[in-house]
Amino acid sequence: MMAEPRDFTVLPAGAFARAFPLVFGGVLLLAAMVVFALGFERPLVAIGALPALLALGTVVALFAWAVHHPRVRLAEGVLRCGRLPRLRAPVASLDLDAARVVDLGAERALQPVLRLFGTSLPGYNEGWFWLRDKSRAFLVVTDRSRVLVLPRRDGGPVLLSLERPDALLDALRRAPARG
Numbered sequence: 001m002m003a004e005p006r007d008f009t010v011l012p013a014g015a016f017a018r019a020f021p022l023v024f025g026g027v028l029l030l031a032a033m034v035v036f037a038l039g040f041e042r043p044l045v046a047i048g049a050l051p052a053l054l055a056l057g058t059v060v061a062l063f064a065w066a067v068h069h070p071r072v073r074l075a076e077g078v079l080r081c082g083r084l085p086r087l088r089a090p091v092a093s094l095d096l097d098a099a100r101v102v103d104l105g106a107e108r109a110l111q112p113v114l115r116l117f118g119t120s121l122p123g124y125n126e127g128w129f130w131l132r133d134k135s136r137a138f139l140v141v142t143d144r145s146r147v148l149v150l151p152r153r154d155g156g157p158v159l160l161s162l163e164r165p166d167a168l169l170d171a172l173r174r175a176p177a178r179g
Contacts, residue, residue, distance in 0.1 A: 004075075005073055005074070005075035005076075006073065006074050006075070006171055007071065007072065007073050008072040008073070008074070008160075008162050008163075008164070008167060008168045008171075009014050009162065009163040009164070010070040010071070010072055010140055010142060010160070010162060010163075011018070011143045011146075011161045011162065011163055012124055012142060013067050013068070013070070013121075013124040013142045014121075014123015014124060014142065015123065016121060016123055017067055017121040017122065017123040017124030017142075018067060018068065018123075019066060020046035020067075020121055021025070021060055021061075021063050021064030022064070022076045024042075024060050025057070025060050025061075025064070028056055028057055028060060028170070031053065032053050032057075035049045035050070035053065044079040045100065046127055049080045049144075053145065061150035063084070063119070065083075066084045066092045066119070066126070067119070067124055068091050069083065069119075070082065070083060070126060070142070071083055071140075072140060072160055072162060072168065074091075074171050074175060076176075076177065077091050077092070077175050077176045078088060078091070078170065079091065079094065079150075079158070081138060081140050081158060081160065082118075082121070082126050082127065082138065082140050083119055083126070084118075084126070084127075085118055085126075085127050085128065087138040087158065088151075089123065089138075089152060089158060091172055091175045091176070093152050093153050093154055094150050094151070094152055094153070094158075094172065095150075095152070095153055096150070096169065096172055096173055098151045099148065099149060099150050099151065099169055099172075100148075100149055101146060101147065101148050101149070101165050102147055102149055103144070103145050103147070104141070104144040104145070104147055104159075104176070105144060105145065105147065107115060108132055109132050110127035110131055110132070110133065110137075110147075110157070110159065111131065112125055112130070112131055112132075112139060112141070113129070113130055113131065113132050113135070114129060114130040115127065115128075115129055116128040116129060116130060116136065118139070123142060123179035124141075124142055125139045125140075125142075126139060126140050126141075126143040127139065129163045131156065131157075135155075136155065136156040137156040137157045137158065137159055138158050138159070139158075139159045139160075140154075140160050140161065141159055141160070141161045142161040143161045146161065147159050147160065147161055148161075148162055148165035148168065148169070150172075151177050
């Protein structure tokens, strides 16, 4: 019998990260209004700008959704983290004995220093980052004062800001190991 997928609540992103898509969306709306106003005098400008505005609006909407709905899920022996980008880590690839909860302010070696692929805003880091110790890690970090560090046997750690990190650790320890 397969275990049901289980989601673990990520701590809310900081105020700046939650507001950023709204502000950017407002700027996009203002740009659309300018294009619309120009459309009366120069219809080709409006027609040419419309696909770019629609594409940018779609990207902003997806980004806003991802910031407000980060995901950490355990299903069928695989830990799935993030939205854009995502990580799939089999439970067998995690060193659960070395897992711990840390304050990134005190653990300098685990502080992210360079975003490789993902999102980095004040109060919200999701994706692949280089850490100060020169390892590559996957982060879903919204609160740096309480971060679950899950070392991986085949690479850098996974860093997660969860409401209940102990619940994820317990579930990982009980999960069927799949490679």
